[in-house]
Structure formats: structure tokens, C-alpha cells
Amino acid sequence: MSDSTPGAGVTGASVAPARLKLCVVGAGAIGTALAVRLAAGGHEVSVLARGARQTFIATHGLTLRDGDRDLAFRPALADLSDLSAHDLVIVAVKAGALPALLPRLAPAMRPDALLMPAINGLPWWYGLGEPAPRAGRPLAAVDPDGSLLPLFAPERLIGCVVYSRVTMLGSGHVIVSGRQDLQLGAVGGAPPLAAIAAQFAEAGIAVRVEPDIRRAVWRKLIRNAATNVVTALTGATLEQLGHDAEAIRIVSDIAREVAGLAAHVGRAVDPEIDELITVLRGAGPFATSMLQDVRQGREPELGAIAQAPLELADLVGHPMPTLHAVAALLRLHVRAR
Incomplete structure (x- = not known):
């Protein structure tokens, strides 16, 4: 288990390995689209899901209609108690699930692993490194007790903005309408954004590195x-x-x-x-x-x-x-x- 307090365990976080080992947390519409495309691009991808969705994936895998292509992928199912094998953890759940999820996720990750929350809205990490009166100030709407801000050093976080029209059918099948675009940026420090963006682009995911991810x-x-x-x-x-x-x-x-x-x-x-x-x-x-x-x-x-x-x-x-x-x-x- 790792110490995930700010400033701890970030050595090496600025260098991306030649091929990332990825875990996608959340297998809804966005998470499924990312996991399937990255796996189709040759990446080693595992998926962390819960309840009925986990059972469904174990039995049927993940399926995606991407334009005129039908893609299928049967991922390894990750265990929330140990995510130490992964270089990058992509969190693709609703922001409201994060107060319960992130305190369990942080100690399960390696201290040099990166976290990329692919979420909508104003993220819990927004105040990290911001000037007063927002500096280090949690927003109760997304961080009710203020426990999320200290979990990850800013340099371990990759800000991610997703533009994607995806729909999950009742069958669990996901349909992508149009391109899926990601905008990535540093929350703090200098994570290896160019290398990560290049690997995502190889998987057919349009990626742009933003100089100011908050904008x-x-x-x-x-x-x-x-x-x-x-x-x-x-x-x-x-x-x-x-x-x-x-x-x-x-x-x-x-x-x-x-x-x-x-x-x-x-x-x-x-x-x-x-x-x-x-x-x-x-x-x-x-x-x-x-x-x-x-x-x-x-x-x-x-x-x-x-x-x-x-x-x-x-x-x-x-x-x-x-x-x-x-x-x-x-x-x-x-x-x-």
C-alpha cells in the first residue's frame, strides 16, 4: 500500500513507460468506450466494475459500436484492493461516486502511478494550486468532507475533459456517435502528457494536450x-x-x-x-x-x-x-x- 499524501511518492511520475498498463475504473458508457478502444490499440487494459455490471462483463465482456465498426473485448477484471500493476488509472464514474471511491482507490495504487479522472463538471481537484480564496479549498458539492483534496499530489493527476456522445443500451452494448475527443492537461507538475496522448492517439482516440486544463x-x-x-x-x-x-x-x-x-x-x-x-x-x-x-x-x-x-x-x-x-x-x- 502506498502513501498518497501530497508531495509523497511522485518520483518517476514524469516519465511514461513505452507501453502503459491501464486500468479503467467504471464501465459505463464512457469507460467502456475508452477501455475497448485502448485495448483494440494494443494496450494492456483491465477494468474495475461493481455489482451487476461486473458480473455482466465477466460473462459477456465489453462491446462497442464505433461508427461502422463493432468491437468486442473481454478484459481482466481488476480488484480494488490492489491496483499496483497499473501505470495509469482512468476513473470514468460519475463525480458523485468519487467521495466513496477515491479514498479506497488511492492506497491501492503505486505511489508513482498516475490518476486521470475522466469526469464531467467542476472537479474536486480544481482548487489545488489555485490562488486565494480558492487555494486548497474543497467544494462541498463534489468533496463533501474535504477528504479528496489531500489524497493525490497534484503532479500525479491528469486533468481530462471528455467530448463524446456515447449511449449504453439496456443490453450493456455501447454506441459511439461521432468522434471521441479527450483534452488532457497537468493539474500540477509535469506528467508525461505528450507520451500518453500519443499512445491514446494510436488507439484512435483524438487527444489534445491543453496548456491550461482548468480553462x-x-x-x-x-x-x-x-x-x-x-x-x-x-x-x-x-x-x-x-x-x-x-x-x-x-x-x-x-x-x-x-x-x-x-x-x-x-x-x-x-x-x-x-x-x-x-x-x-x-x-x-x-x-x-x-x-x-x-x-x-x-x-x-x-x-x-x-x-x-x-x-x-x-x-x-x-x-x-x-x-x-x-x-x-x-x-x-x-x-x-
Whole structure:
């Protein structure tokens, strides 16, 4: 077992081996797509799943429809008690699962292994290395008791922003619609991003290394907060949002509010409203991840996508009335169901 406190055990973390040994934690839509593509690219990939999904994978493996290709992969199943064989652990679960997962994950990893959380929203690690008043300050919406921030030294963390339209069918089969793009960046220190990006690219995953991963987080959060919360509340697909004038007004207002918060904390980002509307109108009948959760009776990912930015907005004194109102209505909607 390793000591995972900040500054401990990071020797060698800046050098990537010639071929990574990977573990993907979480075998939902995103995790399955990453695991199958990386395995098809020749990487040694194991998967950590739980409950019925673990049983399903042990029996049937993972299957992916990627454009006109059908890919299948029967991974080794990892054990949460020992992940010491892995160079890079990719966490592809909902942010709400992290407070229970990460304290068990950290001691199971090697002290020089890297962690890449492929999650939506404002991540628990955002305040690491940030200036006051955010420096080292946990966000209760994603780190309720503040226990996550000290688990990993910043240089062991790879910030990851995922752009992907993936859907898991009831059969467990995952369908990818369009390209899957990853944006990677250093949370702190100098992890071997170029080497990791090159290995991912060999597996057909489009990767870009970002000089400021926090700015990339805000660019994605603008779209997530503006669209996921509204689709989950209304039941509308992205395409339906894009063709409804009132919905566009609400989506645009939320996008501007989140962009304003990003600027307030020193990460100015253009909300690109016209481009967002174009994307919505061309998205087809795609259900966002939050809408998929509501449809299937699962708790939507409000914490990282809405509550965390609202919490930060209160901290720095930035009003966000539209997101606040729509998120409140969605919470009521979920409780009423």
C-alpha cells in the first residue's frame, strides 16, 4: 500500500513507460468506450466494475459500436484492493461516486502511478494550486468532507475533459456517435502528457494536450451546465432544445452565467453561443447523460455540473440566477418522481 499524501511518492511520475498498463475504473458508457478502444490499440487494459455490471462483463465482456465498426473485448477484471500493476488509472464514474471511491482507490495504487479522472463538471481537484480564496479549498458539492483534496499530489493527476456522445443500451452494448475527443492537461507538475496522448492517439482516440486544463474544464462546463440541466428538467433532446426559442434563451443565459464565473476566477472563456446553438440543432435525437439518468430513475449529476459552480459563484460573489432556478426545479422534479 502506498502513501498518497501530497508531495509523497511522485518520483518517476514524469516519465511514461513505452507501453502503459491501464486500468479503467467504471464501465459505463464512457469507460467502456475508452477501455475497448485502448485495448483494440494494443494496450494492456483491465477494468474495475461493481455489482451487476461486473458480473455482466465477466460473462459477456465489453462491446462497442464505433461508427461502422463493432468491437468486442473481454478484459481482466481488476480488484480494488490492489491496483499496483497499473501505470495509469482512468476513473470514468460519475463525480458523485468519487467521495466513496477515491479514498479506497488511492492506497491501492503505486505511489508513482498516475490518476486521470475522466469526469464531467467542476472537479474536486480544481482548487489545488489555485490562488486565494480558492487555494486548497474543497467544494462541498463534489468533496463533501474535504477528504479528496489531500489524497493525490497534484503532479500525479491528469486533468481530462471528455467530448463524446456515447449511449449504453439496456443490453450493456455501447454506441459511439461521432468522434471521441479527450483534452488532457497537468493539474500540477509535469506528467508525461505528450507520451500518453500519443499512445491514446494510436488507439484512435483524438487527444489534445491543453496548456491550461482548468480553462478547458470551463469550456466544457459551459455546455454541460447549459444543456444537461435543461434537458433533464424538460425531457427534451439536444435537437429539440436547439429548435425551441425559449429553450435557446434559457440555455444561452446559463452559458453566459457560467462564462462570467470563469472570467471572475481568472479563466475567461467565450461562451460561443452561436456555435452552441448550431451544435444543438445538428445533434439529432441525442439524450444528454443527465437526461439518460433521469429517464432511467438514476440520480442526475447535479453536484459537479450545477451545484459546484453555484457554490463557487457564492464564494466569489458572482450571481447566477438562471442556473440556480433551473437546478432547483430539477432537484424538485427528481424528488417528485
